[in-house]
Amino acid sequence: xxxxxxxTGYVGLVSGTCLADVGxxxxxxxxxxxxxxxxNEGGIPIYEPGLEAMVKKNVAAGRLRFTTDIxxxxxxxxxxxxxxxxxxxxxxSADLQYxxxxxxxxxxxxTGYKVVVDKSTVPVGTADKVRVAIAEELAARGAKIDFSVxxxxxxxxxxxxxxxxxxxxxxxxxADDSRAIELMRELYAPFQRNHERxxxxxxxxxxxxxxxxxxxxxxxISFMNELANLAEKLGADIELVRKGIGSDPRIGFHFLxxxxxxxxxxxxxxVQALIRTAQEAGQALQVLQAVEAANEAQKGxxxxxxxxxxxxxxxxxTFALWGLAFKPNTDDMREAPSLVLIADLLARGASIRAYDPxxxxxxxxxxxxxxxxxxxxxxxxxxxxxxxxxxVTEWKEFRSPDFEAIKARLKTxxxxxxxxxxxxxxxxxxxxxYFPIGRL
Ligand code: UDX
Numbered sequence: 001x002x003x004x005x006x007x008t009g010y011v012g013l014v015s016g017t018c019l020a021d022v023g024x025x026x027x028x029x030x031x032x033x034x035x036x037x038x039x040n041e042g043g044i045p046i047y048e049p050g051l052e053a054m055v056k057k058n059v060a061a062g063r064l065r066f067t068t069d070i071x072x073x074x075x076x077x078x079x080x081x082x083x084x085x086x087x088x089x090x091x092x093s094a095d096l097q098y099x100x101x102x103x104x105x106x107x108x109x110x111t112g113y114k115v116v117v118d119k120s121t122v123p124v125g126t127a128d129k130v131r132v133a134i135a136e137e138l139a140a141r142g143a144k145i146d147f148s149v150x151x152x153x154x155x156x157x158x159x160x161x162x163x164x165x166x167x168x169x170x171x172x173x174x175a176d177d178s179r180a181i182e183l184m185r186e187l188y189a190p191f192q193r194n195h196e197r198x199x200x201x202x203x204x205x206x207x208x209x210x211x212x213x214x215x216x217x218x219x220x221i222s223f224m225n226e227l228a229n230l231a232e233k234l235g236a237d238i239e240l241v242r243k244g245i246g247s248d249p250r251i252g253f254h255f256l257x258x259x260x261x262x263x264x265x266x267x268x269x270x271v272q273a274l275i276r277t278a279q280e281a282g283q284a285l286q287v288l289q290a291v292e293a294a295n296e297a298q299k300g301x302x303x304x305x306x307x308x309x310x311x312x313x314x315x316x317x318t319f320a321l322w323g324l325a326f327k328p329n330t331d332d333m334r335e336a337p338s339l340v341l342i343a344d345l346l347a348r349g350a351s352i353r354a355y356d357p358x359x360x361x362x363x364x365x366x367x368x369x370x371x372x373x374x375x376x377x378x379x380x381x382x383x384x385x386x387x388x389x390x391x392v393t394e395w396k397e398f399r400s401p402d403f404e405a406i407k408a409r410l411k412t413x414x415x416x417x418x419x420x421x422x423x424x425x426x427x428x429x430x431x432x433x434y435f436p437i438g439r440l
Contacts, residue, residue, distance in 0.1 A: 001025070001187060002025050002077045002078055002079075003019055003024050003078075003079045003081065005027070006106075007029070008028050008032075008039060008083075012081070013028070016083075017054050017162075018162065027066075028066045029073035036066045039055065040065070047358045054162060075111070082099055082102045082116065082119060084099055084120055085098055087269075093276040094121070096122065099120060099129075103129075104137050106134055106147075107133060108141070110147065114145075114148075115179075115183050116149050117150045123211075126207060127174070134147055150175045151174035151204075152206070155168065158330040158332055159329030159330045166191065172210070174207060184198075211277070212274075214271070215288055215291070217255050218270075218292075218295070219287065219291045220255045220256060221259075222298070224257065225258050225259070225294060225295070225298040227241065228438025229438065232437075236439075238420075238438030239438070239439055259337075259394075259419050261298035261299040262295055263299075264327065268335045271288055271291060272292065299341075300340065306388070307348070309433075310412070314345060317350045318385055318387055319351070319386060320354075320386035321338065321389075322379055322382065322389065322390070322392065323391060323398070325338075325359035327393060327394075328393055328396065331359040336359075338392040341390065342367065353376050353384070355379050355382035387414075388414040388415070390416040414432065415427055420439070422436075
């Protein structure tokens with residue numbers, strides 16, 4: 001099939017590449033010429049395991065191309081995926097200007113039937129806005145051309161994006177007409193893997209499904225984080241409690257890991273947007289408001305543990321930080337809890353020696369040059385001259401360190417572990433003080 005993908009951000013690039021990989025002829029559009037040049041040369045602007053090789057392979061095969069030319073892009077695909085950004089507005093609602101602009105471009109240039117597919121996470125009612133924008137553009141040039149608007153939210157996780165797209169748990173398609181549904185069925189047939197994964201529904205339900213999924217997952221995390229803080233006060237162990245409740249199949253084990261709060265490009269933004277959507281509909285989402293407040297508080301949990309142990313004034317102290325990205329296997333720093341910790345430590349006069357296997361560059365770009373932040377080349381280098389170690393992201397390479405070596409390098413042999421990476425007995429046996437989350 002001929003497919004156009006508008007927007008080569010995370011979702012657009014992964015979707016376009018994976019759709020090309022199963023044999024489709026995909027043309028991706030972006031207005032950023034530098035990005036398009038990089039992509040056409042087989043390079044990628046983000047870190048995502050497996051993606052670069054897949055881009056290279058499909059570009060070489062001629063199935064995946066990138067352009068800045070809107071007219072060519074609209075002419076190319078029967079399916080026009082809109083995968084542009086929806087940054088939060090000041091009030092937390094999703095800013096739809098890029099989505100609507102993309103829809104207008106399709107309306108302006110289309111000459112035959114198109115299925116316009118909303119792939120970006122967009123509030124309920126966006127498909128209607130997309131429909132109106134296209135209809136207005138067609139009317140403005142006196143054209144009468146059929147089109148359908150479909151909601152097809154993407155559930156991929158960063159760090160596992162290619163796998164998630166290629167082997168989806170489910171494919172949600174919101175559509176109001178059979179012609180569009182047939183095309184979407186055909187498109188996703190290679191991803192069904194002997195099992196019906198397509199869930200077809202009306203457009204509004206599909207739009208809400210995406211927010212409901214992320215809000216539910218964020219709720220689990222905030223709930224566990226609050227319970228972890230309580231467990232600490234009561235002398236219970238949240239890791240045992242997690243196992244105890246996860247074995248109930250109604251609860252399940254996933255997304256019950258307490259930590260330093262959720263970050264990333266989706267949960268914080270989507271939770272806020274859903275709260276906002278509900279407000280506009282005259283309803284307060286009380287649970288979700290609490291989820292958000294609890295998450296904001298949780299981002300301060302490591303700083304609290306640090307100041308409780310070392311005092312509120314940290315001037316002259318240096319902290320080693322392991323992990324900067326909001327989670328492992330990505331260089332994404334959006335809403336990363338590490339940023340909150342860094343700001344707090346700097347404000348208290350401390351210096352930082354940070355190590356992250358891939359996100360250091362991105363962190364440096366966001367934080368700018370700062371003489372009090374040093375980016376170390378290895379986890380052990382980060383410890384040199386540091387008073388204590390704080391673990392923020394659970395990269396695999398942090399899982400079994402040489403605790404004796406850590407102790408030897410730190411001035412005060414303390415680890416503040418925001419991800420519960422170790423059996424507390426192990427670092428303690430090596431003579432380290434160890435502060436995990438939700439356990440003593
Ligand atoms: C999420 C959804 O999982 C995905 O389906 C959606 O399409 C986009 O949003 P992503 O943001 O890539 O994906 O990361 P995810 O792995 O879900 O983690 C989100 C945040 O929650 C991270 O900050 C992570 O550290 C945190 N988290 C996750 C926890 O604190 N505890 C957990 O048990 C799980």
